[in-house]
Structure formats: structure tokens, C-alpha cells
Amino acid sequence: MAAAIAISIAVLAGALRGEFVYDDLSLIVQNPSLRSLDGLFASFRGPYWDFARPDGEQLTAYWRPLASTALFAAMRVGDGAPWVFHALSLLLHAACIALVFQLARHFFERPLPAFAAALIFGLHPVQVESTAWIAAANDPLAALGVLAAAVSFVGWRKRGSPGLPLVSAFAFFLGLLAKESAAAWLLLAPALDLALTASPDAPKPRLCAYGTFVAAFALYFGARCWAYGSVTGGLELASAHLELTPLREVTLRIEMLGGFLGLLFAPHELNLFRDVRPVIASFDRELLIAAGWSAAWLVAVVLAWRAHARAVLAGLLWLVAALAPLFFDVESLGRCAISERFAYIAVAGIALLFGAAIARARPTALAVIAVLAIGGLASWKSRERVPFWRDEETLFTRAAEASPKSPYVYWGLGRVLLTRFRSTLEADALDRALQAFSHSQDLGGPAEKGKRDESVLVTLDDRLQANVGYAWCILLCEIYMQSECWGDEAEPLFRAIADRFPNSAEAYTGLGIALAQKGDIAAGIVELERATRVNAKSREAWFNRGYLLARSGRVEEAVESLARAHEIDPTDRETARELSRAFADAGRSGEANQLLATLRETAPSDPNVWIVSSVVAAGERRLIDALAYIDRALQLDGTIGDAHLQKAKILYELSLLDRALPAFGRACELMPSSFEAHYQCGRVLFALGAKKEALPYFERAIQLAPDGKFVEELRPKIEEAKAAQ
Secondary structure, eight states, X not given: OHHHHHHHHHHHGGGGGOOOOTHHIIIIITOGGGSSHHHHHHHHTSOTTGGGSGGGOOOOOOOOHHHHHHHHHHHHHHTTOHHHHHXXXXXXXXXXXXXXXXXXXXXXXXXXXXXXXXXHHHHOGGGHHHHHOXXXXXXXXXXXXXXXXXXXXXXXXXXXXXXXXXXXHHHHHHHHHHOGGGGGHHHHHHHHHHHHTOSTTSOOOOTHHHHHHHHHHHHHHHXXXXXXXXXXXXXXXXXXXXXXXXXXXXXXXXXXXXXHHHHHHOOOSOOSOOOXXXXXXXXXXXXXXXXXXXXXXXXXXXXXXXXXXXXXXXXXXXXXXXXXXXGTOGGGGXXXXXXXXXXXXXXXXXXXXXXXXXXXXXXXXXXXXXXXXXXXXXXXXXHHHXXXXXXXXXXXXXHHHHOTTOHHHHHHHHHHHHHHHHXXXXXXXXXXXXXXXXXXXXXXXXXXXXXXXXXXXXXXXXXXXXXXXXHHHHHHHHHHOGGGXXXXXXXXXXXHHXXXXXXXXHHHHHHHHHHHHTTOHHHHXXXXXXXXXXXXXXXXHHHHHHHHHHHTTOHHHHHHHHHHHHHHXXXXXXXXXXHHHHHHHTTOHHHHHHHHHHHHHHOTTOHXXXXXXXXXXXXXXXXXXXXXXXXXXXXHOTTOHHHHHHHHHHHHHTTOHHHHHHHHHHHHHHOTTOHHHHHHHHHHHHHTTOHHHHHHHHHHHHHHOXXXXXXXXXXXXXXXXXXXX
């Protein structure tokens, strides 16, 4: 057992280097329920994803308080570091491997088959998604409850079924609190009984055991009803509205069963995003293959029953019983019904089958060779898969290669690339983002006249996100790369999106920023206020509204708006920086410095934190502190124009003009469109008597001047500089 755990964790240990990706960002980084005990208790009173919904609207059937508790504990232990959450997933996986070994020991006399079963469970490539992706940690957590229930239940049966299987029922209940998939135990228990009684001389099970499990499920369902405030326990809620025909709902379930069986027996095509196909041909290849796998499974069950092969029958029945809850309501699974993480518990069935094969292998040397060969192959495949989860860009880039027809994947890739552009201003990132959003638009285009493959799943949100992302690319190009853009295209694009999707906070947020970019800040604020009404939990809307209010001199309103954004996501450093600036502008220096001190402690390698610290300190006339802060920022990144400009202004205030001049010059080089940098550089040169050298800076400043008063002030200096030539 220890060897199986050690080998499995060694193969999967690369996951510890992974960042927060995809759903991790919402479920962990932005999840308020993980930041306090009050938040944790709130997670017991509502659905798993309630915190992310506008106005707390219940939109999912997920109630997973034990999963929230586990994530909360990891947050407390590691202070939000991703490796701690990855370590939690690996720890849960190790515990499940140990339980699979114990379960296998009930079926095999020799330790080698049990070791083989535990090893293949730990190394199976399907398990990587649940162990390397933090958001999927609820799968091994739920499996821990189910496997503990199974080990206890089989042991209880072997002891003659004394009393009631209360330990097994309690483990089952805990599994349900982790994830709904643990409900599979209601079928797994009878399946194990069938396997245990496959021999003619085996005792028949007593049905009273099942009543204990039904009671545990009833207790769980009652708690769900309380949490949802509904007699249905929220089970009617769906994560996706696929709008399938009745026939397609049937064929989808066949496709799912066969698809999962194929993944479990031959896991060579792993894919995070297997979108449901709304429409398929009558003799669809994937459906026929899935039907073949299903038929093969049924034949194998019959043969195992006739041969009284207990372990084989247990493995085969476990496979389908573990998957059964998935077929209850496919829309609750979301757009990717055949996801590898959904098969985590089912892999124990493959493990039992592999153990049974090793138990029959003769001689023992051949069995050992088989274990090494299959284990080595699984190790190679799993190790190769782990880096998929390293970071967001890797995940979506490789997902786009695996799912070239998914508009969802492509707008997700575009979003990641846009985030990179915002932090690096790399033109390549913006260009790739534009291509990704454009491709997503093409995939989600109208289906009439054969323009789109109708088997491709396209939702309204896909169309919204693709269009919003495309418009953002245009807007950011207009802001940062004016020479590469065609003009004012972003504002009409966002307006058209807002007209088409009037309930989209993203559309109004983009429209507000586009209007502000054109100089109409008042109209921009109006649109951003509309965005906050549409979605009161939109950090982007509150943040940008606060930013524009601060630019308009409405400082108190800016503080209120930025504080709301900070409350929604306290981990966002940009929001915290702007809030500290607004606090300082509002004369609330204590709050500004407290927030900045926290930022300097938690993000000491972020140069922007030190820049804002310098700006606030300079505003309080603490010029020496301000200079120290800005020097720290420049040590971290010497290519930030605002940092050089801030240093130059501090040196100017200290009357150190000779030192201020090169800093102003460097700011002009890095920010050729900055009026202030050119204006101040010209002033310093003029004051130092270098009037001729000041001329080009004054002329450039006039071109960039925001209003006429600076032009009138500069003209006499320009004339004097020209006269000095």
C-alpha cells in the first residue's frame, strides 16, 4: 500500500507547481466564503457557487459544504498559496489509494493483486484532472467517503452483517456533503452484494443494510432542502440548458456511458472540454463506438456472473454504478458531460479488474512484469498530463488544440491572453487574443445556410463573451497601440453588444470605459453605474466606476465604489492600489497607508504597489519615504514610465534638478504620449538654462496638451527657446 501511494504521488507531484487556473480563480481566489468563519458557515446555507451569482441567485444544484470546509482549511494553513491546495488534493488522493488497497484485500488473498489495484487507481491518467486541478478536489473528497463506506461495508458483510452498517452509512453521508456523485453508493452497495454472493455457497445479504443508507441519504436531502429553502433541494436547477430533443437525451446517455467506459479502459484521448454535441447524425461514429463499449460491458457482466468471478463482477458493476448519478440529469453536469473528473470513483472498478487479472496471472514473475508494464505506461501518460494544469495560458492553449470546434475554449483562451496583455503590453498577446475571440465568433455564428456545424454547442454566453472579448481587444488597441488601430471602433461595438445583451454587466462596463477613452467621462460613469445595477457583484464595474469618479474629482464617491470592488475581491491588487490612492485623495491617509502596508507585505515584488506607495507618501510631503519607495519600484522593473516620472517629480520637489532631468528624460522615452513627462522635462531644461534643448519637449507637450491653458503658458517659453537657437 505504501509503495503504491509513494509511486503515485511521485508521478503526480508536479501538480504542486501549478497556479490557480480556470474555476480555481472564482472558487478560491475570489470566494468570500473562504476568508472567514462567517463565510464558511454561509456556505452551509446555500449552493456551492452562490457567491459568484448576481444578487445571490441560485443557479446550480451543487451543495458541497464539506468541500468548502476542506478548501477553507487549506486557505487558513497556506494563506492562499496554490501549492497548499494542490497538496490537499494529493493528500486526499493518497487516502483514496489506501482505501482501494484495503477494498482489494477483501477480494484477493495475495497482496500483489491488491497492490496492482491500488497502483492503477493512483496512476490512472483519468485521475490527473481531479488531482492536478484544485477546483476538482471535491471528487477525491467524495470518493474518500464512498471508498470508506465500501471498505467498511464489505468488512461488515464478511463478519456476518451484525447489527447495522453505521460506520459505512456515516462515511456515505460525509461523501454526499463533499459532492453529489457520492450518491452512487446507493447502487454500489447492492453491486458489491451481488459480487460477494456470486458464489453459490455465499450467504444472501440482508436488505436492512440498505435502509440505513437510505436514511443517511434522506438526512442529507433534508439538509439540502433547508439550504435551498425548497422541497426539491435545488435538484431542479441546471448548470447548462442544452435544449436537446428527447431522442438526443437518450443517445447522449448512451454516448456518455460508452464514452466513460472507453476512457477508463483506453485513456489515450484526454480532454478537459468535451462539449456536448446538440445534434448528431443517425449513425454517428462516436455514438456507435460508445454503444459498442456498453454492449461489451454487458456481455462481460454476464460472463463474470456465470463464472462466479467475484472480483471481476465487482469491478464491472462498480464501473457503471459509480457513473449512474451522472445520467440522472445531464444538464446539471454543464456543457462537458464526459469529463474525466466525473469518473474518479469509477476508476476503482478498473482497479479491481486489474487486480483480478494479476491474481489469475501465472507464474508470479509474469504478473510482476504486467504490473510494471501497465504501471509504467500509466505513469508516463499521467506525468505527461500534469503540466496541462500549470497555468491558465498553458491550459487554454492545449485545450484549443484538443477542442478546435469549441467556441467556449477559444473565448477562454482570448480572455487569458487579454489578461497577459494588460500586464505586459505585449503586442503578440493582444493579436493572439483577437484571433481567439474572432475564431470563437466564427464557431458560434448563425447556423442557417450551412454556415455553422450544428453539432457544435453554442450558448448565448459564448456569443456574449466572444463579442465582448473582441471589443475589448479593439479598445485596448485604441488605448495602448493607437498607430495599429483604425479609429473609434470600440464604443459602437460595445453599444451594439449592450443593445443585444441588456443584462450583461460586461457589455456596459466595456461601453463605459470606451466612452471615457473618447473623453466623455460623465457618460462612461453612467454606463458603469448601469453595469453595477445589472450585476452588483461585478468587481470590474465597481472598480472602473471608482476610477473614473476619482478622475472626475468626486473623491468620496470614488472611495465608496472602489471599496465595494475591494470587498468583492480583496485579493485584486489593482483595486487595492486604486483604493489606497482614493483614500489619500480623500484625506484618509491612515486607511491609505494601512492598505499599502498590507500590499507591500503580501506583494513585495509588485512594482506598482511601490509606485502607489510613493505617490501617497509624496502627497503627504514625506518625500524621503516617497523616494525610497519609487527606487524600490525601479529596482523591480526599470521599464515603467510612470515610475521614472514619479521619481523625477520627487527630485524636482527636493530641488535636485540635475538628478530630476535624466528621470524626466527616461519617462519621455518610455511614455512618448505623456503630456506631463514632456512638459516637466522641458521646464527643468528651461530652468537649467538649456532653452534650446527644451524646445522639442515643449513642442511635443503642445501636441499632447489636454486643454488650452497649457498651450498659452507654453507659447512664450517656446518663442524664447527658439530665440536662443
